[in-house]
Structures are given as structure tokens and as C-alpha cells.
Amino acid sequence: MPSLQIFNTLSRSKEPFVPHRPGKASLYVCGPTVYDLIHIGNARTFTTFDMVSRWLRVSGFDVTYVRNITDIDDKIIERAKEKGVAFGELAESMATAFREDCERLSLLPPDREPRATKYVDAMLGLIATLESKGLAYRADNGDVYYSVRDFAGYGKLSRRNLDDLRAGERVAVEAAKRDPLDFALWKAAKPGEPSWPSAYGAGRPGWHIECSAMSAGEVGTPVDLHGGAVDLQFPHHENEVAQSEGAGHVPFARCWMHGAFLNMDSEKMSKSLGNFHTLRDVLGQLDAVQGGESTRFFLLRGHYRSEINFSWDTLADAGNTLRGFYTALREVPPAPPKAIDWDAGYAKRFRDAMNDDFDTPIAFAVLHELRTEVNRTKSAELSALLKALGGTIGFLQADPETFLQGASTGALDVQARIDERNAAKKAKDFPKADAIRKELEAAGIVLEDKPGGITEWRRK
RNA sequence: GGCGGGAUGGCAGAGUGGUUAUGCAGCGGCCUGCAAAGCCGUGUACGGCGGUUCGAUUCCGCCUCCUGCCUCCA
Numbered sequence: 001m002p003s004l005q006i007f008n009t010l011s012r013s014k015e016p017f018v019p020h021r022p023g024k025a026s027l028y029v030c031g032p033t034v035y036d037l038i039h040i041g042n043a044r045t046f047t048t049f050d051m052v053s054r055w056l057r058v059s060g061f062d063v064t065y066v067r068n069i070t071d072i073d074d075k076i077i078e079r080a081k082e083k084g085v086a087f088g089e090l091a092e093s094m095a096t097a098f099r100e101d102c103e104r105l106s107l108l109p110p111d112r113e114p115r116a117t118k119y120v121d122a123m124l125g126l127i128a129t130l131e132s133k134g135l136a137y138r139a140d141n142g143d144v145y146y147s148v149r150d151f152a153g154y155g156k157l158s159r160r161n162l163d164d165l166r167a168g169e170r171v172a173v174e175a176a177k178r179d180p181l182d183f184a185l186w187k188a189a190k191p192g193e194p195s196w197p198s199a200y201g202a203g204r205p206g207w208h209i210e211c212s213a214m215s216a217g218e219v220g221t222p223v224d225l226h227g228g229a230v231d232l233q234f235p236h237h238e239n240e241v242a243q244s245e246g247a248g249h250v251p252f253a254r255c256w257m258h259g260a261f262l263n264m265d266s267e268k269m270s271k272s273l274g275n276f277h278t279l280r281d282v283l284g285q286l287d288a289v290q291g292g293e294s295t296r297f298f299l300l301r302g303h304y305r306s307e308i309n310f311s312w313d314t315l316a317d318a319g320n321t322l323r324g325f326y327t328a329l330r331e332v333p334p335a336p337p338k339a340i341d342w343d344a345g346y347a348k349r350f351r352d353a354m355n356d357d358f359d360t361p362i363a364f365a366v367l368h369e370l371r372t373e374v375n376r377t378k379s380a381e382l383s384a385l386l387k388a389l390g391g392t393i394g395f396l397q398a399d400p401e402t403f404l405q406g407a408s409t410g411a412l413d414v415q416a417r418i419d420e421r422n423a424a425k426k427a428k429d430f431p432k433a434d435a436i437r438k439e440l441e442a443a444g445i446v447l448e449d450k451p452g453g454i455t456e457w458r459r460k
Numbered sequence: 461g462g463c464g465g466g467a468u469g470g471c472a473g474a475g476u477g478g479u480u481a482u483g484c485a486g487c488g489g490c491c492u493g494c495a496a497a498g499c500c501g502u503g504u505a506c507g508g509c510g511g512u513u514c515g516a517u518u519c520c521g522c523c524u525c526c527u528g529c530c531u532c533c534a
Contacts, residue, residue, distance in 0.1 A: 033533095038534085042534045044534070158464095159464085160462080161463085164530080165462080165530050182531095183531060228534065231529070231533050231534065232533080235530085236533090238531095259534075261528075261534075262534085267527075268527080268528070270533080301472080306466085307466080307528085308473095320483090320485085321483055361475095361481095362482085364482075365473090365474070368483060372498095375499070448495085449495075449496075449497095456496095
């Protein structure tokens with residue numbers, strides 16, 4: 001049986017997944033900085049790792065999934081100031097919004113969701129260790145920096161040569177740094193800013209140190225899998241490695257996973273380009289019942305290491321495809337669930353695809369073939385298998401009728417109109433029956449006459 | 461300047477040295493009072509130029525174009 005293979009950024013190749021402790025799997029994902037609502041690109045990354053954590057569990061691992069919340073950071077301070085609220089208040093409200101957003105996409109809550117503000121002591125401990133090893137220094141401005149050139153392995157994750165980097169090209173270099181590439185571990189507090197007491201004076205943690213501290217604190221080192229989107233590869237993850245391994249946690253992570261971007265019109269989303277959608281914007285345009293899973297499907301039907309392009313058309317396309325699955329489940333009600341036999345047929349092919357670096361496009365192709373066979377054979381067993389396989393990565397668990405009928409039809413009493421139409425049909429008044437069909441279609445409702453005089457309906 | 465990803469049929473999206481996934485949309489057929497759903501059938505697409513090969517979309521070289529990172533970034 002081919003075991004799970006994962007593309008490791010460290011080696012730039014697929015490797016068998018072998019956790020540090022047999023049977024256990026630890027997964028640490030860099031979570032949101034809670035200064036604003038998440039956008040559809042963030043949603044892609046979190047959905048990817050939700051899929052990963054589910055598949056690890058299905059594969060039999062005892063999984064500990066950690067996804068932190070960064071609730072102290074420059075952007076939070078800045079945004080809170082603009083809004084005239086305490087930084088903690090803003091962080092709390094955005095964390096709540098994040099939780100709601102995750103639910104809409106059927107993201108399971110992680111096992112642990114540590115917050116940076118609860119880890120300040122651990123971060124300071126780490127900084128002290130780095131200082132004692134000569135890897136950190138206190139600068140004249142009160143900040144504490146990591147001395148990048150003193151860590152021999154710097155650049156090994158992102159494959160960068162220190163001398164090739166163009167530090168300061170886009171952002172002014174802080175004058176207090178010994179080397180432009182050094183990064184802040186601890187920032188001295190400016191007046192009015194939130195701060196914590198420390199041996200370096202009042203201040204707050206730098207951006208990268210929290211993940212080093214929280215990962216080690218929650219699951220120890222090495223963590224089996226550490227994930228995020230590609231943009232975190234450098235500098236964030238590179239700096240995490242420098243901090244943790246510099247402090248003696250070697251290796252910090254056994255396998256690094258990086259998800260590709262979701263683009264807008266083939267370009268990276270960014271606020272300055274104005275091509276930016278929050279997840280809420282997107283879901284707000286979609287059917288309230290179908291939108292969440294349709295979006296999840298849209299996000300996972302491409303491979304996680306391939307870029308995907310956002311457009312309303314492809315989103316709608318994903319929704320159509322998903323409806324096809326639910327139609328099959330409606331027409332052929334699944335038999336009671338039972339354990340999946342992974343050693344044969346569709347399940348084996350599905351598993352082999354997922355085990356090949358989470359190849360969801362192939363996995364869905366298998367599901368499509370299974371769907372066709374369900375429709376052809378009307379087998380309740382196969383229908384149950386379809387639902388079960390979909391369920392392993394968080395799909396097809398809704399009631400088919402509920403899903404297909406979508407959100408509220410408002411004041412329209414669909415069933416009353418169907419009854420009227422059926423009466424007309426019985427009286428052979430086909431013009432009237434067709435008029436009712438057209439009227440409902442104009443309202444976005446499609447009627448499907450079934451044998452035995454039953455009429456079902458669904459959202460167009 | 462350094463390092464990286466990619467160009468596949470109308471769209472989305474895999475994969476492979478030769479039988480060229482899968483889906484959505486379209487078209488034809490069956491079914492239906494008409495539809496819808498479903499099933500069946502249908503589309504010889506792999507950026508350009510060379511090379512290796514009996515044979516390349518798949519390997520190699522060059523070129524063109526798109527795109528990412530180089531301390532805000534999912």
C-alpha cells in the first residue's frame with residue numbers, strides 16, 4: 001500500500017511522511033493576524049490545511065493540529081488606533097469573525113489555537129537563549145534583533161543566499177540593525193502602545209518569534225508538519241527556523257508545506273491593486289445554503305501547490321459540479337454508513353490520489369466516476385461510498401434536498417404552485433402547467449417530474 | 461540583479477515517451493405531455509523553434525509570454 005507522500009519544501013521533493021513519534025502527527029499552521037476579516041486567499045490556505053489534517057486522521061494518525069492566532073502585531077495596533085478601540089478588542093472581534101468564516105467553509109476547529117499574547121513569556125525565554133548563544137543583540141533603539149549572519153543555516157529553507165538578497169530595496173532599513181537582514185525579536189514600546197515588561201524594557205514581540213514559541217510549546221520539537229502559504233516561506237518561516245534551531249531545537253520542523261496563491265485575474269491579490277475580496281464578500285454573493293461548500297470545492301479542486309485564479313464564473317462552475325454530486329445522492333439515497341474498504345476499487349484509487357501529496361484533483365475525478373456509476377446502478381452501497389469518501393475531506397455531508405433547494409424562496413410557496421401545476425397536468429391543461437413551470441423558473445426554481453406523479457424542485 | 465513557479469481543448473483541471481484523465485459548458489440520441497435530472501455518444505488540446513528517439517504534449521537546449529519571492533503579505 002503506497003503510503004502518504006508529501007512535498008517537503010526543505011528538499012523540494014516528495015518524501016514519505018514519517019512522523020517523529022510513530023502513529024502521531026503534529027501539524028502547525030500559521031494562523032491569521034487578527035486585524036481584519038480574512039480574504040479568499042487566506043481562506044484557500046486554511047482550507048488546504050483543514051483538508052490535510054482530515055486526511056492525516058483518515059490515514060490513522062493521532063493528529064494534533066495547531067493553528068495559532070496572532071493577536072498582537074503592528075497592523076493590529078495600527079488598525080485599532082484608527083478605529084479608536086483597544087487592540088485586544090479588535091483582535092477579539094476579528095478572531096470571532098474568523099471562527100464564523102471557518103464554519104462557513106466547514107473547517108474543523110484545530111485541536112489547539114494558541115494566542116501570541118499568551119506566549120510572551122515563552123518568547124522572551126527563547127530570545128534570552130538566543131542572546132546567550134550570541135545570535136541576538138540589543139540595539140541602541142531598545143529593540144532586540146536576530147543576527148542573521150551568525151546562524152549558519154540561514155536561507156536553507158527558502159534557498160536564498162544572504163548576499164543576493166536586496167534588503168531595504170522596498171522598505172527602509174532600521175538604522176540600529178548591524179546587518180540590514182537582521183530581524184526584530186523584540187520591539188521596544190513606543191508611547192501609547194501595548195507592551196509587556198521584559199529584561200529589555202517594556203516592549204512587544206517581533207513578528208516571527210511567536211510561531212517558534214507556540215509550535216514548541218504546543219507540540220514540542222520537531223513538529224512533523226509546518227505549513228503556510230508560499231509567501232511565508234521567506235522571511236517568516238526562514239526566520240522561524242533560525243530562531244528555533246538557533247536556540248537548539250534541531251530540527252524545528254521535519255516537513256514544510258507551502259500552499260500556492262489564489263490570484264485575481266492571474267495576479268496576486270492585494271489591496272493596492274484593488275483586486276481584493278474578503279471571504280464574506282464572496283459568500284455574500286452566493287446562495288446562503290450552497291455557497292460555503294461550493295467555495296470549499298472551488299478552493300480544493302485544484303492542487304494545493306498550483307495557483308488558482310479567482311473568478312465568479314469558475315466559482316459558479318464549481319457550484320454546478322458540486323450540485324451534480326448532491327443530485328446523485330438525492331436520487332440514490334445512501335445505505336447506512338459502514339467502514340470504507342480502502343483496498344479496492346474507487347476507495348483505493350481515491351486513497352492513492354490523496355496519498356500522492358494530497359492530489360485532490362485526481363481524488364475528485366475518482367469521485368466523478370463513482371457518481372456516474374451510482375446514477376447508472378442506483379446502488380445505495382456505492383452512494384454511501386460516495387458520501388463517505390467525500391466526507392473524508394469535508395464534502396457531501398449536507399442533506400441533498402436541503403442543499404439542492406438552497407436558501408429561502410421568500411414569500412414564494414413553491415409547493416402550492418407545484419400542486420396547482422399537477423392539478424393542471426391531471427386535467428391535461430398543459431399550457432397552464434407549462435406557465436407555472438416558467439413562472440417558477442423565472443424565480444430560479446427548476447421542477448423535475450418524477451415517476452409516480454412526484455415533482456421535486458431545486459435551485460437553478 | 462538573485463532565486464522560483466507556470467504556459468494543456470470554450471472554461472476549469474490532471475497526467476503520461478506510444479493507447480491522449482476528470483468536470484463544467486455545448487451538440488446529438490434515449491427517456492419525458494413538454495421539461496429537468498440521468499444514461500449513451502460527441503470534441504485528436506498540449507506556447508514557439510530546434511535536438512534525442514522508431515515515436516515527445518511528456519526528455520534536453522534555446523526563445524516568447526505570464527507570474528511569485530528578495531523583511532506588509534495566506
